[in-house]
Every structure is written in C-alpha cells, then in structure tokens.
Amino acid sequence: MELREYYRLLELPHNAGVEEIKASYRRLARRYHPDVNPDNREQAHNKFIQVTEAYKYLLEYASKRQAPSQDFRQPRREEPKVRVKKQPKPSQEQKSSPPPSDLDKQVKWDSYQQLQELLKQGKFSRATTLVESLAKRFPHDAEVRQWQAIAYQRRGRQLVNEGNYDLARKFLKKALSTDPQNRSLWYEIDRDFQRIEPLL
Numbered sequence: 001m002e003l004r005e006y007y008r009l010l011e012l013p014h015n016a017g018v019e020e021i022k023a024s025y026r027r028l029a030r031r032y033h034p035d036v037n038p039d040n041r042e043q044a045h046n047k048f049i050q051v052t053e054a055y056k057y058l059l060e061y062a063s064k065r066q067a068p069s070q071d072f073r074q075p076r077r078e079e080p081k082v083r084v085k086k087q088p089k090p091s092q093e094q095k096s097s098p099p100p101s102d103l104d105k106q107v108k109w110d111s112y113q114q115l116q117e118l119l120k121q122g123k124f125s126r127a128t129t130l131v132e133s134l135a136k137r138f139p140h141d142a143e144v145r146q147w148q149a150i151a152y153q154r155r156g157r158q159l160v161n162e163g164n165y166d167l168a169r170k171f172l173k174k175a176l177s178t179d180p181q182n183r184s185l186w187y188e189i190d191r192d193f194q195r196i197e198p199l200l
Contacts, residue, residue, distance in 0.1 A: 003061070006054040018062045025055040029198040035163065052194060100138075108138065115147055124155040128171075149179030157192050165196050 007014055010024045028051045030036065037044035100108070111134045118127040131148040138144045156171035172189050179185055 003057075006058050006061075009050055009054040010058060012058070016058070016062065018059065021055065021058050021062055025051065026198055029055075029194070033195075033198060052191065055194075104138070108134070108141070108144070112147065115151065119151070119154055122158070124151065124158045127151045128155050146179050146182060149175045149182060149185055152178060153185060153189055153192070156189070160192055160195055168192070168196065 004014065007016065010016075010021065010028065012020060012024050016024070029048065032044050032048040032051055034041045034045040034048060111130060115127055115130055115134075118124070118130065128148075128151045131144070131151045135141075135144050135148050152171045152175035156168045156175060159165070159168035159171060172192055175185065175189055
C-alpha cells in the first residue's frame with residue numbers, strides 16, 4: 001500500500017505529525033472496532049485492521065521524519081509472526097546443570113508436539129497449563145520459556161476477543177515478562193494492547 005493511502009485511511013493530511021496520527025487512530029479505532037459494530041462485525045474488523053496497519057506505518061514514518069539524522073524514506077516494517085528465536089548462550093547456572101537425559105529430551109519433544117496441537121485447535125487454556133508444568137520441569141530452558149510466553153500471548157488474545165480485557169491484560173503482561181527479549185512477540189502483544197486501549 002502506498003504512503004498516501006495510509007494517510008487517506010487515517011483521514012489525515014500528508015504533513016500530519018505524531019500526535020495527530022495518534023489522535024486520529026484513537027478516534028477511528030473506536031469507530032471501527034468489531035465490538036462497537038455488532039451488525040457489521042466482519043467489515044468493521046477488516047477496516048480496524050487496515051486502520052491499525054496505517055497507524056503503525058505512519059507513526060514510524062512520522063517519527064523518523066521528525067528525527068533529521070535518520071533516513072525515513074523506507075520505514076522498516078516487522079512481520080506480525082511470532083518467530084522462534086535462537087537460543088541464547090547458557091548462563092552460569094545452566095552451564096553447571098547436567099545435560100538433559102534422553103527421557104527429558106523425549107518429554108520436551110512430546111510436550112512441544114502437544115502444545116502445537118493445542119494452539120492449532122485454539123485450546124489456549126490447556127496450552128498454558130501444559131507449558132507451565134513443562135517450565136517447572138525445565139526451569140532454565142530458554143525454549144520452554146519462549147513456548148510459555150507464546151501460550152500466554154495466545155491466551156491473552158483469546159480473552160481480548162471474548163471481551164475479558166482485565167484478564168487478557170494479565171496474560172499479555174505475563175508473556176512479556178516470561179520472554180522479554182523476543183521482539184516479534186512484543187510486536188504481537190503491542191497489537192493486542194492497542195485493541196484493548198480504546199475500549200478502556
């Protein structure tokens with residue numbers, strides 16, 4: 001989508017600043033939020049997504065435009081996928097712990113397969129229970145911590161969709177604190193918080 005189309009979506013002039021972009025987004029997010037449009041939920045949802053995408057793009061664009069030392073012609077846009085990041089270097093505590101046994105590896109692999117299936121089926125409550133028990137068994141495993149954060153985020157998003165915003169916020173915060181280095185997860189959680197913010 002072209003830059004002028006983003007401005008058109010947010011009903012803004014081409015020289016709009018950061019504050020104008022934020023104000024316009026808040027106004028339009030309220031107008032197009034699916035919960036506010038129960039008679040035309042699908043169309044409102046699509047418009048809400050377009051407005052949110054325009055907001056993110058223009059906010060980054062305007063921020064870079066206001067900082068003269070930066071090149072703002074091509075703002076970088078992150079993909080909204082939750083990617084599995086590389087495992088960090090082991091801490092001193094992890095170095096001293098013995099390597100996992102074959103049984104531990106098998107338990108972890110089986111649990112991962114089960115977790116993927118639960119997430120695919122939308123059983124996020126069971127997924128969080130599974131991954132919490134796995135985290136107790138492998139308290140220093142970075143991969144398990146990452147799976148736990150993803151499960152919390154998916155559960156939080158489900159609660160947002162159900163309109164349970166207070167509990168959703170708790171799960172999203174747990175996701176952030178569980179895996180604070182995962183930037184793509186932060187991006188997803190930011191999207192969830194932006195859906196909640198206009199409704200509170």
